Amino acid sequence: MDRVLTNINMITLDGDTGYQVINDAMIGIEKDRIAFAGHKEHFDCHGHPDVVDCQGALVTPGLIDCHTHLVFAGNRATEFEQRLNGVPYEEIAKAGGGILSTVKATREASEDTLYRLARQRLQGLKNDGVTTVEIKSGYGLTLDDELKMLRVARRIGEMPDINVSTTLLAAHALPPEYSDDPNSYIQFVCDEIIPAAAQENLADAVDVFCEGIGFSTQQCQQVFRAAQKHGLALKGHTEQLSNLGGSAMAARMGALSVDHIEYLDNEGVAALAACGTVATLLPGAFYFLRENQMPPIDQLRQLNVPMAIATDFNPGTSPIASIRTMMNMACTFFRMTPEECLQGVTTNAAQALGMSEFRGQIREGMQADLAIWNLSHPAELSYRIGVPDLKARVVNGDLFIHQHSER
Numbered sequence: 078m079d080r081v082l083t084n085i086n087m088i089t090l091d092g093d094t095g096y097q098v099i100n101d102a103m104i105g106i107e108k109d110r111i112a113f114a115g116h117k118e119h120f121d122c123h124g125h126p127d128v129v130d131c132q133g134a135l136v137t138p139g140l141i142d143c144h145t146h147l148v149f150a151g152n153r154a155t156e157f158e159q160r161l162n163g164v165p166y167e168e169i170a171k172a173g174g175g176i177l178s179t180v181k182a183t184r185e186a187s188e189d190t191l192y193r194l195a196r197q198r199l200q201g202l203k204n205d206g207v208t209t210v211e212i213k214s215g216y217g218l219t220l221d222d223e224l225k226m227l228r229v230a231r232r233i234g235e236m237p238d239i240n241v242s243t244t245l246l247a248a249h250a251l252p253p254e255y256s257d258d259p260n261s262y263i264q265f266v267c268d269e270i271i272p273a274a275a276q277e278n279l280a281d282a283v284d285v286f287c288e289g290i291g292f293s294t295q296q297c298q299q300v301f302r303a304a305q306k307h308g309l310a311l312k313g314h315t316e317q318l319s320n321l322g323g324s325a326m327a328a329r330m331g332a333l334s335v336d337h338i339e340y341l342d343n344e345g346v347a348a349l350a351a352c353g354t355v356a357t358l359l360p361g362a363f364y365f366l367r368e369n370q371m372p373p374i375d376q377l378r379q380l381n382v383p384m385a386i387a388t389d390f391n392p393g394t395s396p397i398a399s400i401r402t403m404m405n406m407a408c409t410f411f412r413m414t415p416e417e418c419l420q421g422v423t424t425n426a427a428q429a430l431g432m433s434e435f436r437g438q439i440r441e442g443m444q445a446d447l448a449i450w451n452l453s454h455p456a457e458l459s460y461r462i463g464v465p466d467l468k469a470r471v472v473n474g475d476l477f478i479h480q481h482s483e484r
């Protein structure tokens with residue numbers, strides 16, 4: 078055993094429902110894996126070189142943010158202010174604002190600049206106990222710029238204290254070069270960008286924006302077929318602003334998750350249930366866009382569709398680098414329970430990234446990714462915002478201290 082954590086109250090999430098609490102627990106770590114996790118009476122830590130007394134801290138699986146656009150340049154604060162001063166969105170868009178302004182800034186930025194910016198934003202997530210983050214491309218929209226974004230995401234993943242899953246989102250918006258010809262752009266994504274990203278092992282999954290202002294269900298399906306040809310997993314931004322049937326299409330093609338889904342209907346929910354697709358809820362975008370349409374939480378519950386929660390961190394619709402704020406918003410806006418929220422950022426988020434075999438729970442054989450908290454009850458994770466409750470994180474077996482203060 079390389080490291081032993083003692084004196085912990087452990088939330089394993091290792092079960093179908095409930096937090097699965099074990100008080101007076103210990104966790105033994107060997108290399109990057111959990112070798113033991115259970116009550117102290119089942120384990121003898123004498124003679125182990127590195128014993129960390131956690132002083133009764135709450136320990137959860139490391140949190141997983143399964144949907145972010147962390148890599149981009151610039152920001153849209155002036156646009157935010159313009160809109161609050163009454164300038165219509167269309168006018169801003171015509172003047173080169175909106176998503177295309179982020180595309181322009183991202184194309185102009187170097188890999189080093191993008192890396193530095195993303196790393197700073199990531200610190201906010203780490204401070205909330207995140208140990209795994211998904212990062213999408215989608216602000217390059219050329220072959221070179223999409224690959225550039227993915228290389229930056231991979232480089233973030235080389236940091237010792239974070240795991241990164243990368244997603245190619247070339248079908249995010251129509252680039253200006255193709256403004257009259259979306260089909261040719263989709264063809265280019267399928268024939269050039271997906272094969273190159275797969276060839277260079279830069280993407281774990283492929284995502285699409287299936288929407289009136291994005292791409293049609295048919296175009297998204299074409300992108301998914303190309304992704305499957307190259308062995309990449311599928312994810313979708315679907316039913317965010319309207320119901321195009323993108324979620325059901327994605328589910329039937331075996332997508333890991335469909336994300337946003339405020340406008341998903343009962344038929345769509347049934348498709349997710351039938352296909353084992355995760356429903357990823359993004360309350361930050363719901364909040365920032367002042368959306369009124371609620372995602373179909375009750376139907377998802379009734380059909381036991383796993384629900385994940387993520388930040389969707391991006392400059393246009395969710396500039397909020399805090400997974401705990403998302404947990405709180407999922408409670409206040411969507412009436413999810415703190416228990417559902419914790420599952421949403423651990424087990425279900427792992428499933429949304431195709432990682433449930435090795436991340437998202439505390440049990441023997443799993444990657445040793447943990448969050449160690451100055452908290453008494455797991456509901457506090459969703460209840461309180463902005464208090465630095467995190468003591469430390471363990472990422473792939475290594476310990477990273479966040480604060481030394483005692484309570």
Ligand code: DI6
Pocket residue numbers: 175176179249286314317362391392393394
């Ligand atoms: N849905 C969103 O909310 C973001 N992308 C997407 O497909 C918006 C991205 C942006 O405005 O920059």
Ligand code: FE
Pocket residue numbers: 144145146314389391
């Ligand atoms: Fe998104």
